[in-house]
Every structure is written in structure tokens, then in C-alpha cells.
Amino acid sequence: MTDIKAVDAVIEERTDQNLEELARLCAQPSIAAQGLGMEPCAELVKEMLEARGFKVQILPTRGFPVVYAERGGRTDKTLLFYNHYDVQPPEPLELWETPPFEPTIRSGKMYARGVSDDKGHILCRLAAIDALMAVDGELPCSIKFIIEGEEEIGSVNLTPFIKDHTDLLKADACLWEFGYVNKDGVPIQYAGLRGICYVELSLRTASRDVHSGTGGSIFPNAAWRLTWALNTLKTPEEHIRIPGFYDKVVPPTERDLQLLEQLPDPSDEYMERYDLQGFIKGIEGGLELKREAIFTPTCTICGLTSGYQGPGSKTVLPAEASAKVDFRLIPNQDPQEVILLLRDHLDMEGYSDIEITFLGGEAPARTDLDDPFLQMVVESAREVYGVPMLIQPMSGGSGPNHAFIHILKVPVATAGVGYPDSRAHAPNENLVIDNFVAGVRHTARIMVNFGAG
Numbered sequence: 001m002t003d004i005k006a007v008d009a010v011i012e013e014r015t016d017q018n019l020e021e022l023a024r025l026c027a028q029p030s031i032a033a034q035g036l037g038m039e040p041c042a043e044l045v046k047e048m049l050e051a052r053g054f055k056v057q058i059l060p061t062r063g064f065p066v067v068y069a070e071r072g073g074r075t076d077k078t079l080l081f082y083n084h085y086d087v088q089p090p091e092p093l094e095l096w097e098t099p100p101f102e103p104t105i106r107s108g109k110m111y112a113r114g115v116s117d118d119k120g121h122i123l124c125r126l127a128a129i130d131a132l133m134a135v136d137g138e139l140p141c142s143i144k145f146i147i148e149g150e151e152e153i154g155s156v157n158l159t160p161f162i163k164d165h166t167d168l169l170k171a172d173a174c175l176w177e178f179g180y181v182n183k184d185g186v187p188i189q190y191a192g193l194r195g196i197c198y199v200e201l202s203l204r205t206a207s208r209d210v211h212s213g214t215g216g217s218i219f220p221n222a223a224w225r226l227t228w229a230l231n232t233l234k235t236p237e238e239h240i241r242i243p244g245f246y247d248k249v250v251p252p253t254e255r256d257l258q259l260l261e262q263l264p265d266p267s268d269e270y271m272e273r274y275d276l277q278g279f280i281k282g283i284e285g286g287l288e289l290k291r292e293a294i295f296t297p298t299c300t301i302c303g304l305t306s307g308y309q310g311p312g313s314k315t316v317l318p319a320e321a322s323a324k325v326d327f328r329l330i331p332n333q334d335p336q337e338v339i340l341l342l343r344d345h346l347d348m349e350g351y352s353d354i355e356i357t358f359l360g361g362e363a364p365a366r367t368d369l370d371d372p373f374l375q376m377v378v379e380s381a382r383e384v385y386g387v388p389m390l391i392q393p394m395s396g397g398s399g400p401n402h403a404f405i406h407i408l409k410v411p412v413a414t415a416g417v418g419y420p421d422s423r424a425h426a427p428n429e430n431l432v433i434d435n436f437v438a439g440v441r442h443t444a445r446i447m448v449n450f451g452a453g
């Protein structure tokens with residue numbers, strides 16, 4: 001049996017070394033959206049895994065490659081770590097206190113793009129592996145890594161990759177790329193992710209813009225047509241009007257609601273942080289807010305573009321207009337189906353001239369709340385954080401977990417090093433070093449308990 005106290009001691013003792021390695025990984029840009037530094041970063045990740053005795057392959061996809069690695073352990077029971085080596089663009093650069101690709105430590109935090117999302121999590125897994133190897137000379141279970149390079153651009157090529165490599169990726173459980181403690185330091189387990197369907201709606205009503213005095217009374221106006229079309233998507237009561245949109249929605253169970261009840265009410269925090277006057281639909285807070293926030297699918301206008309928006313006035317009738325719209329989906333909605341329903345709806349409403357461009361999608365998926373692996377991850381937190389994880393039945397965000405749960409057929413659990421002020425995707429992304437150490441200790445326990453179970 002692994003001497004977990006000895007593992008903790010090694011983790012503590014190696015903190016500086018682990019942070020140095022994390023800094024090295026963060027110093028290598030890997031911005032998928034801009035195609036910057038991707039291959040060198042994949043190589044660096046490969047080198048770090050090989051240094052731990054993993055057999056590593058850089059496997060092609062239709063986009064950026066996947067780093068795959070495996071190493072046997074005390075049992076054949078296999079834990080799959082899903083992570084990503086790509087990061088979000090660092091812009092706007094002027095808002096960073098220190099340059100995004102020059103990792104800096106100040107007041108107990110490391111600052112760098114990717115230090116939390118997701119390079120801190122890659123190092124968290126590696127540091128746990130190091131400590132277990134140092135104490136036992138072997139791993140408590142077999143480990144596989146799938147580290148993709150396109151998470152921040154919607155994992156567009158990951159599902160086909162997984163379908164093509166089901167044997168290679170065969171595992172008994174999967175530990176997801178992220179994890180957080182809440183503002184009270186209590187770790188949260190996300191037992192699922194919402195899906196997403198992201199589209200651009202666009203139309204053109206003339207070959208070019210025209211003087212509004214000439215065309216205003218007699219030409220179609222692209223901005224108005226788009227506005228009217230958008231107006232058909234949702235009522236002021238927030239009901240999405242696309243026929244069939246809600247058909248596959250599975251409502252929360254009693255158990256889901258009980259779990260939500262146990263989570264802290266975030267309403268005051270939201271009101272304060274975002275300076276809100278109130279929530280939509282007359283929601284005041286409590287269970288209602290927690291339920292609505294994740295169990296209601298959305299239709300969000302993310303951006304609108306048409307005509308003249310510069311200083312002063314310009315009397316012009318725009319010939320083109322476009323909108324970016326995302327739908328957050330809940331089981332068992334499907335992004336491809338949503339596109340079809342949306343097309344039918346726009347046609348029925350008389351907007352066949354509006355073009356739909358699919359910009360990416362991920363199906364929603366959840367792990368069974370009673371799954372023994374999920375429960376073990378929840379319980380393993382107790383020794384590290386003093387309490388077991390609180391379970392949130394589903395995250396409001398999205399990710400490619402559907403392929404893991406429904407193609408590889410593994411339970412997926414989350415655990416990691418993030419916190420509410422990680423500033424992932426934003427300037428001054430940071431990692432609290434104490435959270436990092438706790439995340440490593442938790443990960444080591446997950447591996448030990450998984451191997452023994």
C-alpha cells in the first residue's frame with residue numbers, strides 16, 4: 001500500500017521544481033486560434049512525458065496534433081487523463097501586469113497565459129506521477145494521456161480522432177482537464193457539461209450599401225431583416241421559439257435538485273461582481289437560480305454586425321448583416337439537430353435568405369452521479385481539503401466530454417487546481433500555488449484509490 005504521507009512530503013519538497021517546469025511549459029506559446037507555437041509545444045509536452053518513462057506519440061488530426069502517452073502500473077486498470085496544451089490568445093496585452101508568456105510568481109500566485117487553463121493541470125498530473133514514482137517506484141494504476149491542441153477552438157477534430165482510436169484510448173475512467181475550488185475553498189465536482197451549438201447567421205440584401213434617402217423606402221434593409229429574424233428565435237419571456245428545440249431536454253431529477261440545494265447560492269456574488277440590477281425571468285436566487293443556470297438551454301446573441309457604427313451619423317442602408325449566436329444545450333439535445341431545427345424555423349418564418357454557418361458544436365453529456373469512480377474522486381478530496389467535493393450535476397460551460405462518456409464509455413470526473421479568480425481566457429491568468437499543491441495531492445490520491453479499487 002502506498003505511504004500517502006510520504007507522497008505528500010515529496011510533493012511539498014518538489015513544489016519549486018514543479019513550478020519551474022510549469023513555468024517552462026507556460027513560456028512556450030501555444031495559441032491554437034492563431035496557430036502560434038503549436039508544434040513546439042506538443043514536442044515539449046512529449047519530452048516531459050518521456051522524461052517520466054511514458055511511451056509517447058504525437059498523432060495527427062485534421063488540425064493540431066494530439067499528444068498521446070501511456071505507461072503501465074501496478075494494475076492494468078487504466079486511468080485516462082484528458083488535457084489540452086493549447087491556450088487562449090493573450091490579448092489585450094496592455095492589461096497584463098507581466099507579459100503573458102513570461103511566467104512570474106508574486107504573492108503566492110504564478111501569472112501566465114495557460115498557467116491554469118490548462119498547463120497547470122498538465123503539471124498537476126505529472127507532479128502527482130513523480131511523487132508516486134519516487135515513493136513506490138511504480139504507478140498504482142496504468143495511465144494514459146490524451147492531450148489535445150484544439151480545446152480552446154472547440155475541439156473540432158477530437159471526436160473523429162477518438163472514434164478512430166477507441167482501442168488506443170481504452171480505459172476504465174477519465175479524469176477531466178479542469179477542477180476548481182469555490183470561494184470558500186471547497187472543491188467542486190462537475191458531473192457533466194452542457195453542450196453547445198455555435199452559428200453565424202448572415203444575409204445580404206443588395207450588392208452594396210446605398211444612400212438611405214434613395215433606398216430607405218424601397219430597398220430591403222439587411223439590418224432590419226436580421227433583427228426581425230432574431231426576434232423570432234426567442235420571446236421576451238426567454239422561451240426559445242424554434243419548434244422541437246426542447247423536445248429532447250431531460251429535466252433535472254430529484255437527486256440533481258438535492259445536490260443543487262447543497263451548493264452555495266451565487267446570486268449575491270453575481271449581482272456584485274457584474275453590477276447587475278437583477279436576473280432575467282424574475283429569478284431572485286437560491287435553488288431557482290441554480291437550476292435555471294444549468295438546466296435551461298439557451299439562445300444567446302453573442303455579437304451583431306451591420307451598417308455604420310462609427311462616430312457621428314452616416315445615412316446609409318446596410319446591404320449585409322450578421323449575428324453570432326450560441327445555444328447551450330443540455331442532455332439529450334444535439335448540436336447537429338439544432339442546426340436542422342433552426343434552418344426549418346427560419347424557412348417557416350420567411351427567412352430562407354438567412355445563411356447559417358456552423359462554427360462549432362459539442363454535445364452535452366453527464367456521468368452517472370452514483371458512478372463509483374465519480375464518488376471515489378469526490379471522497380478522495382476529504383484528506384486534502386478537509387471536506388469531500390460538492391457535486392454540481394452539470395457545468396454551465398461546454399467541452400468534448402460526450403465522446404469520452406458515450407464513445408469510450410468511461411465515467412468522467414473533474415479535479416484540479418483552479419479557483420474563482422483564475423482569470424482563464426482573460427488577462428492576468430493565474431494559479432494559486434497552494435491550490436496547485438492541493439490539486440497534486442488530490443490527483444495522487446485519485447490514482448492510488450483508483451488502483452486499489
Ligand SMILES: [Zn+2]
Pocket residue numbers: 088117152424425
Ligand atoms: Zn479554456
